[in-house]
Amino acid sequence: MNKTTHFNLNHQIRNLEISKIRQFDDHVSTFEPLIRLTLGQPDFPTPEHVKEAAKKAIDSDYSFYTRTAGDIKLREAASAFAAAKYELSYDPESEIIATVGATEALATTLFTLLNPGDYVLIPSPFFSLYDSLVKMSQATPVYMDTSETGFMVTPDLIEKTIQSLDKTPKAIILNYPNNPTGITWTEAEVKGIALTLSNYPKMLAVSDEIYSELVYDDTHVSLGKHLRDQTIVINGLSKSHAMTGWRLGLIFAPELITFELVKTHQSLVTSASTVTQYAGIEALVNGQDDALPMKAAYKERRRVVMQTLQELNLEVTEPKGAFYIFAALPKGLKMSSYDFCYGFAEGYRVAMIPGDAFGAAGEGYFRISYASSLEDIKTAMVRLTDYVNTLRK
Ligand SMILES: Cc1ncc(COP(=O)(O)O)c(C=O)c1O
Structure with missing residues (x-):
């Protein structure tokens, strides 16, 4: 067309x-x-108990805006969930934002991070939203072909790509478990990537971990565990709790970055849907293994x-x-x-x-x-x- x-x-x-x-x-x-x-x-x-919580929220007239970053009970639940599942430590008040799906989490993050002309590393093949958001930010995607390395993002590949550029990239977008390949990383692989990126302290890693609850024979290891200061972790309930249509995502990021992210989030959406946030609290508190x-x-x-x-x-x-x-x-x-x-x-x-x-x-x-x-x-x-x-x- x-x-x-x-x-x-x-x-x-x-x-x-x-x-x-x-x-x-x-x-x-x-x-x-x-x-x-x-x-x-x-x-x-969507699990029955989550639907019930949403119905209760409607009947209780929870129909007003929440705080911009989300209801504090939801952020506390997200913090506890991430700690229990992935050994992450994020302050609910200043380091977590509830978003309209992982999609808005990614948009908020990239719009906040990027200046026109910045380079952003994107391992390819990739979820196409990354490319669109980077281009909307007037930044330049730099694709890293992973088809030669069994779709793995290796430290070597990152290093070589950075060295081939005329300036250090602003960010790298990582996604594991991966869409479209299903590849995910062991703890040693996550550490390897973290170590490489730590050599470039001005670079940020946007780590899309929306499929973290769907790792088959191992447990998911978040990049936020090994590279906390440089990482923005993207997650949400769409895949873990079969809630794609509810639109609830999460951002976990260090305080000074979150402070800026909140401004973009506010400008884009004000706050995530209140009823959805109540469903989310139930999912994260009582549905940890849904x-x-x-x-x-x-x-x-x-x-x-x-x-x-x-x-x-x-x-x-x-x-x-x-x-x-x-x-x-x-x-x-x-x-x-x-x-x-x-x-x-x-x-x-x-x-x-x-x-x-x-x-x-x-x-x-x-x-x-x-x-x-x-x-x-x-x-x-x-x-x-x-x-x-x-x-x-
Ligand atoms: C890798 C990846 N990130 C983000 C999203 C978007 O998730 P959400 O529906 O929570 O916006 C998807 C959806 O398919 C995805 O595959």
């Missing part, structure tokens, strides 16, 4: 592309019925997808977290990711996301989201087998 107006609207916005995920979704949406392995949201309902049953279901779905991909001999790294699998197109196939996925949707009525929706380093891959029912996933895998075998003939 190439619409334009004669008004001289903001150049950064005009140059932005609608997310390729959305574009692909729109393009294949006429192929109904369609099994969608495209969505980045849990297919589970993600566990979902995680068990995701694990089984991951097994089914992995088995098919391995039987098909497709190159894939087993994801250790989140609910995505990023697999390579069949070797030798002269086809773009887009055409591969489009052909599958058209011929077999299953949608997956072409890898280039996550940056140039994603070309040659496709992303499967296994946040769909096991039944749909099984059907989709039978069809994928048929599709790949047909293409190979």
